[in-house]
Amino acid sequence: MSVKHAVLTLLDEQPLHGYGLKAEFERRTGGTWPLNVGQVYTTLQRLDRDGLVRAHNPAGDGSVVYEITPAGHSTVQEWWGGVVDRQAPTRDELTIKVALAITTPGVDVGQILRRQRTASMQVLQALNRARTQVGEDLAWSLVLDRLSFDAQAEAQWLDHVEATLRRQGPGAPPAAPATPRPDSAARTGGFDDLSATTAPGGRR
Amino acid sequence: MSVKHAVLTLLDEQPLHGYGLKAEFERRTGGTWPLNVGQVYTTLQRLDRDGLVRAHNPAGDGSVVYEITPAGHSTVQEWWGGVVDRQAPTRDELTIKVALAITTPGVDVGQILRRQRTASMQVLQALNRARTQVGEDLAWSLVLDRLSFDAQAEAQWLDHVEATLRRQGPGAPPAAPATPRPDSAARTGGFDDLSATTAPGGRR
DNA sequence: CGACACATGTAACACGTTACATGATTTG
DNA sequence: CAAATCATGTAACGTGTTACATGTGTCG
Numbered sequence: 498m499s500v501k502h503a504v505l506t507l508l509d510e511q512p513l514h515g516y517g518l519k520a521e522f523e524r525r526t527g528g529t530w531p532l533n534v535g536q537v538y539t540t541l542q543r544l545d546r547d548g549l550v551r552a553h554n555p556a557g558d559g560s561v562v563y564e565i566t567p568a569g570h571s572t573v574q575e576w577w578g579g580v581v582d583r584q585a586p587t588r589d590e591l592t593i594k595v596a597l598a599i600t601t602p603g604v605d606v607g608q609i610l611r612r613q614r615t616a617s618m619q620v621l622q623a624l625n626r627a628r629t630q631v632g633e634d635l636a637w638s639l640v641l642d643r644l645s646f647d648a649q650a651e652a653q654w655l656d657h658v659e660a661t662l663r664r665q666g667p668g669a670p671p672a673a674p675a676t677p678r679p680d681s682a683a684r685t686g687g688f689d690d691l692s693a694t695t696a697p698g699g700r701r
Numbered sequence: 702m703s704v705k706h707a708v709l710t711l712l713d714e715q716p717l718h719g720y721g722l723k724a725e726f727e728r729r730t731g732g733t734w735p736l737n738v739g740q741v742y743t744t745l746q747r748l749d750r751d752g753l754v755r756a757h758n759p760a761g762d763g764s765v766v767y768e769i770t771p772a773g774h775s776t777v778q779e780w781w782g783g784v785v786d787r788q789a790p791t792r793d794e795l796t797i798k799v800a801l802a803i804t805t806p807g808v809d810v811g812q813i814l815r816r817q818r819t820a821s822m823q824v825l826q827a828l829n830r831a832r833t834q835v836g837e838d839l840a841w842s843l844v845l846d847r848l849s850f851d852a853q854a855e856a857q858w859l860d861h862v863e864a865t866l867r868r869q870g871p872g873a874p875p876a877a878p879a880t881p882r883p884d885s886a887a888r889t890g891g892f893d894d895l896s897a898t899t900a901p902g903g904r905r
Numbered sequence: 906c907g908a909c910a911c912a913t914g915t916a917a918c919a920c921g922t923t924a925c926a927t928g929a930t931t932t933g
Numbered sequence: 934c935a936a937a938t939c940a941t942g943t944a945a946c947g948t949g950t951t952a953c954a955t956g957t958g959t960c961g
Contacts, residue, residue, distance in 0.1 A: 650854035
């Protein structure tokens with residue numbers, strides 16, 4: 498939904514053509530996520546199909562400019578007004594990998610954790626290096642900060658897992674045996690949906 | 702790639718049928734990410750198509766068991782041996798939204814940040830509540846920790862953005878043209894700790 | 906001239922996801 | 934018996950992503 502909403506938001510400010518959207522997106526997000534031009538056009542086609550934008554051809558030549566429609570404008574307003582949903586977190590490959598690793602015999606969990614931690618640190622280094630080359634651009638700087646926060650959280654978690662495993666059974670991988678005939682009392686379904694809870698977090 | 706690799710990994714331990722894979726996945730990952738059964742079957746079809754698994758039918762009835770192939774086993778080994786790539790981070794909707802918001806006139810960035818922060822805190826609460834109900838399951842507990850780390854990093858970043866904006870131009874948001882107002886003096890990253898490991902980097 | 910950025914698209918694929926149809930088996 | 938769970942699948946869609954074809958304009 499990222500590209501879709503970004504394109505729509507940019508068109509909510511001013512009409513643009515495909516190539517300009519690519520350039521504008523990369524400029525506004527600091528060039529951290531290069532956007533394939535082809536994807537802009539496919540996205541525009543789908544937005545057009547859904548009635549959120551409209552292709553416009555000022556001159557008779559090949560130049561095509563896209564404009565947002567009222568429906569598209571509403572969508573943008575809703576996007577600004579709402580929050581990005583984090584209730585149902587996306588399956589994360591690393592987390593799943595570690596979760597499976599600690600319950601799989603014959604897998605060197607420690608090695609996985611250490612290697613991944615090295616990768617996290619390399620990302621952090623690259624981010625710090627990039628930051629020195631940016632400096633002035635506010636949006637770009639904040640994007641880099643975000644990636645940095647994430648990489649740090651990842652590294653911390655990897656350390657946390659390693660420490661936890663050392664504290665618990667390093668030589669005895671417990672974890673309920675995998676019965677070929679599943680007879681366990683499985684209870685599943687994400688965590689609470691927290692409908693009516695208000696934030697006590699004491700923000701600011 | 703998460704579901705694909707997870708299914709493959711489970712089959713690398715023992716042959717299973719579709720429904721069993723769903724159950725086993727949710728058991729091993731703590732049920733945080735419920736897995737639609739239909740998705741297991743589509744994934745199995747694609748893995749079969751790619752020669753990584755093979756459908757097997759012990760009895761003549763409708764029961765179908767999937768086994769991993771040598772090629773599938775190799776894939777799993779490579780997965781364990783490699784690292785999850787974080788070099789080219791996935792476009793994150795929240796980050797893009799904030800990046801666009803601070804360069805879009807007429808958008809209340811502060812409101813976006815505060816609302817999103819509330820959402821992050823609610824997620825944290827739900828995670829804490831869920832953790833009290835788990836306790837024993839190691840894998841599940843670590844998965845919850847991961848989600849918790851992420852939510853905290855997100856909240857911290859939101860605070861960081863708000864503080865940065867307050868420090869910089871709260872009444873003078875740099876707008877459309879690529880002229881990001883040269884004033885940023887305070888570079889308070891706070892995360893310059895990196896140990897060992899040299900990296901080539903080469904992003905972009 | 907030739908290289909390169911600008912510009913517009915199409916085709917095809919990967920992965921995730923849901924909705925639906927269908928039947929067997931278990932169990933209250 | 935009826936309901937729930939187990940079990941197998943298909944169809945269809947959404948989003949992201951890349952590879953390719955094609956052409957214009959500029960500039961060294």
